[in-house]
Amino acid sequence: MRRLRLGMVGGGEGAFIGAVHRMAARLDGRWELVAGNLSSTPDKAARSAEAIGLARSYGSFEEMAREEAAQEDGIDAVSIVTPNHIHVPVAKAFLAAGIHVICDKPLTTDLETAQAFAAECAGYDAQFFLTHNYTGSPLVRQARQMVSEGMLGNIRLVHAEYLQDWLSRPADPENVQAAWRTDPARTGGAGAIGDIGTHAYNLACFVMGETASQLAADLQSFVGGREVDDNANILLRFGSGSRGSIFASQVATGTENGLKLRIHGDKGGLFWAQENPNELIFTPMGGVEQRITRGGAGAMSAAEAVTRIPAGHPEGYLEAFGTLYREIADHLSGADSAGLETVPGIAEAVAGMAFIDACQRSSKADAAWCDLTS
Template identity: 60%
Template sequence: MTKIRLGMVGGGKDAFIGGVHRIAARIDGEYDLVAGALSSTPERALESGLALGLAADRSYGSYEEMAEREAAREDGIRAVSIVTPNHMHAGPAMAFLKRGIHVICDKPLTATMDQARDLEAAVKASKALFILTHNYTGYPMIRQARDMVASGELGKIRVVQVEYAQDWLTEAADDSNKQADWRTDPARSGAGGAIGDIGTHAHNLACFVTGLAVESLAADLQSFVPGRRVDDNANILLRMQGGARGVLWCSQVAPGCENGLRLRVFGEKGGLEWSQEDPNYLWHTPFGEAKRLVTRRGAGANAAANAVSRTPGGHPEGYLEGFANLYTEAARAIRAADSGQIPDTGLLPGIAAGMDGMRFIDAAIRSSRADAAWVAL
């Protein structure tokens, strides 16, 4: 099977998430990275492209040039991965969608609601696919949890608790920390800090597993580090479809927390617990019975989990494989679309999930400014 020719916008020298996306695209051998506009300066873009083995004439100085020239080539890219800071998602995505090139974009959708609406319109006007990499939805035990909820094993959902805690922004970061530099700059990250960076992951995961949308919320956002212009901690109450209630906490100023994404879901018949830092385990407690440990590829793993598992039980899979699952599912959808079939986007996050995330950020900011008043999404 011919590999999908892939391009990348962003992700050049010293970038973190670009390397993750490249690894994810390689794991199952579905893509061949052949072009890139890897930096905002032509010199660094060329340097980064050559370091990755790209041809000099396909290491572009801007995404505009890349979109135009790749679309004109017979061997041009069929998909592009956008791994830039948030404020540079919409422009590149729209440029490639306009030319019929499929887009795989890092989250959150954009930096502002205006950008999000423009991008939503571009997605609807294009025949190309748009995929948003909420990578935690690709974990096998998360797929199993979603399937268990959907099949009624927990009964009607009553309570959802989700948190995403980190500590890497506990102190003010200096200019040498490029990851912190753009994430704490509202011009590049958007008005949301922690809620946009990791809070959207927590929100998306709660909705993905339960199948329930958040209808309204009451948010209390803080910027604990003096001078910080975006939030670094948030406590949010959630009212969800069907009467379920939720609590979401996200923080980047929680010492001792590295990448603490955790989810608990409770229904009439039982509960589920999962932690990203121990992702191969899912705890299931039927009401009135002993707690059960379900392991990835173990005796209790179901078809939904096994479909996105690669190695035998006891061989850990996690962050990179979760990303890879989305890239591989995207590849199947891209091949179907390019062959004239109706693509099965299955559980892939897309523009709808992206807009939900943007509404979550917007509502959280509005609520906090109104002294944690309840606001609708």
């Protein structure tokens, strides 16, 4: 199989997630980064490209889409790692040019834009992927398989949370990361719910195999002057009868990237935490708690399929992220028909925006229950 050619929009100087995408893409040797428009500021774009030794640098994403589509060795796919409000325009440009899109989450600033984009997507040959990276973790895959195969029975409760504390104080304007994440113009108004709440919600739904039907959300902006939410306490209801919650916070002092998932069914319970992703705690009803390890005796096929190294040698954040890149490569190369089942795409992108939208509507209505419509 030939190595696929990758482009990148965003991810220049001072960015975090762009570098992550580049490492993730490199890990399994399936992609070669060859082109980019790493910043919307042409100077910075050129400087950033040089700093990472990028062969082809463009001053705008429109030019990049046009030029790459025209080249014989043009990129196969583009990674979009800009602030949220730019995702959709960039995605459209590349999809229209026949170039596949790998987009960071959340998809965009509002549900309406998302729905319109989703409708357009159906008309493109090129495909759209969304990097809800935690779903690439082997034991998240296993949790999904266990639920799907009925090992937990009927799911009664699902509690997901994503707690950080890095925005506990007013954001430093020099901090590029913090600046755009607390700017309603660039996020679409969502703070914690968009940046990390969508991850927690996506994780819960990925493992449950079901999206929520209703939620009640109590959003806060604890830090004075902040214009987006920095904390969200959310209750969930699912059509199947399951109940649950999402906590998303960027002011939970003492936490780092505390993404955790707990599921309780009438046949068993599960616990997984991304900060220690190599173990999955499973307790069959009435039985003894088991610590299933990635690569260990209790690992099932869905986990094994995305495991690189033996049990006891930790894989981490980049490995899970890299798994999405590998599966996308496999899928685009025609090597693996399973890719589309596990890699999030347009449906998950819209579901995430529906979650944000419902949170905002509910919170304005004093945490009244709101339907999630997508």
